[in-house]
Amino acid sequence: MKKLLAAASVLALCAGHAQANECTNPVQITWSTIAGFYTDAMNQFVASFEKENCAKVQVINTDNSQLYNKQVIEMVGQTGAYDVVTLETAEKAEFAANGFILPMTEFLAERPDLVEDVAPTLRSITVEYDGNIWGLPYYTYSAGMFIRQDLLDDPIEQAAFQERYGYPLARPETWEQHRDIAEFFTRKAGEKLKGQMLERDFYGVGLMAGPFPDIQDELSAQLWGMGSDWLTDEGVVPVDDVEKVLAHYVGLLKFAPPAALTVTYDGVMNQMRDGQIAMTHGFFLDQWPNAVKTEESVPGAVIAAIEAPGKRAYVGGFLLAVSSSSANPEMAMRFVAHIGGPEVQRQFADMGGATTLMSVLSDPVYETAERRPLNGEYKTLLQVFESMKGFSSNLFNTPFGAKIYNTMHIPLQSAAAGQITPRQAAEQLAADVAAICGGPCPIKR
Structure with missing residues (x-):
């Protein structure tokens, strides 16, 4: 299903929260992602999404060295094995140009705050390509x-x-x-x-x-x-x-x-x-x-x-995007918005995660001495994003970027x-x- 969501569909999905306690037939989606802290920290947020949206999320953990190849195989075959995929910065253009993932431009137009809160440099490099928004980043390794x-x-x-x-x-x-x-x-x-x-x-x-x-x-x-x-x-x-x-x-x-x-x-x-x-x-x-x-x-x-x-230094992040062969793209997009949104990202920050959102990175609460062991890099991340403002690498803007990078x-x-x-x-x-x-x-x- 490559047709973008209509506003009515978005509103209908919002009703999932009110019906959460009556959920008897949850919508099934799969999330293909990197094994380790990046995913382990998200387990509780997956559970909260399931409860709020009458959904069941199967998390498929793969070693980072194998993730790209496995995802490409499923995308080329249009198997529908994955609803949500996790992409590194250099992979975005390939997946978008080849029709492996769905643009989320129209969906996110209903929540412009989600996109605008992402650090501008990171937004440009990780989610924007060929005039569209292809998902949301949930973790930065800048x-x-x-x-x-x-x-x-x-x-x-x-x-x-x-x-x-x-x-x-x-x-x-x-x-x-x-x-x-x-x-x-x-x-x-x-x-x-x-x-x-x-x-x-x-x-x-x-x-x-x-x-x-x-x-x-x-x-x-x-x-x-x-x-x-x-x-x-x-x-x-x-x-x-x-x-x-x-x-x-x-x-x-x-x-x-x-x-x-x-x-x-x-x-x-x-x-x-x-x-x-x-x-x-x-x-x-x-x-x-x-x-x-x-x-x-x-x-x-x-x-x-x-x-x-x-x-100047390497800037990038893990992008959550929706597979074009997903049987449930509406729910998959809601999941991306949930994980990349401010509520989850703030909780992720509380656990020591490198969030992608300016509203969290710039919150004075994370500048205290008590938070230094977990969030002491936030001030520097803000400086990096400011220094790299307007930057773009051609490595991330060619459909062959992933093959070159790997x-x-x-x-x-x-x-x-x-x-x-x-x-x-x-x-x-x-x-x-x-x-x-x-x-x-x-x-x-």
Whole structure:
């Protein structure tokens, strides 16, 4: 059913709340989503939706590494197996352009507040495409970076840094400063850190340089910061720019733990909590509740969530969209509005979730000391969204974005591992992208 909801249908569905106590034949819908905290935290909200709408929601949990492929198979086959799908930022254009999901423009016109409350940058990147709204985001993994503020504030370290580099030790505003700080804090066992003898090696930066897509998320911060993108407006990879940022990244590896070539975000968080690193690269701010636990495991540690150098970093979120083969698209759209709406998002925030709504992110209640362990990144998220206002990546505006995103880490990681040069990796990426798109990639905003 590809016809958009009429206003009468929307009003009829609203009657579900009044009839909740009399529900004898609930409408069945399935939600395909990522396994883990992202979904576990939503279980109680699924239950409240079922009660209010005379519905029964089957949640299908899939490992994130398999979610895209499984959803594509069902969408291509139009099997109706999923009513609501969960999409990462790079997947939106493909699912929309191929008719896999239904536009929710007309449905959400009845509740414009739901769309308007989403951070504008996030709204543009995650839900808008080709003149339509394709759902609502319910979780953001937008990035800034984490740093050991106690190291920056230590007088001994400040004096030594000033003497060595000729400028004050502070939060990095450029990638060159970030590199200097990474080099400065890389120490061997037996050397001192904050005046104390180190019993093991200490590293200046944690990197997600393992064979996973997160490596391009890190690199996006620097690539976007230099005014470039993974795809030009002509739909091709800017080889020189990619080579430049990748060469800089490879140079950082000597200041990172050896495990950098095998880990993704959880490995970097383990390194920080274990007291092995001074800071991250561009990093997912939703990991704040994990990062801040460093203050419990490392004596004297103080963690800060800040914007990445250049005030550019990866921006994205999980989009809930309705399958075009859904047997119950009206109820599926109501479910999307429920999970992405302010009531659920506020409860999600109370649990430490990285909400997508400005009304929640900017609520002073989340700025209190009591809320810091769970929501201490909210202020930085607001800064990121402000700094990224008006930004758009062509990677997210081509129907081939998902296929590119899910394979581009291969040449990038090969360069990080020293198997090929940054130039060879950039050229290989350009060739791979051209093969995926059959030439220059089409771009549509």
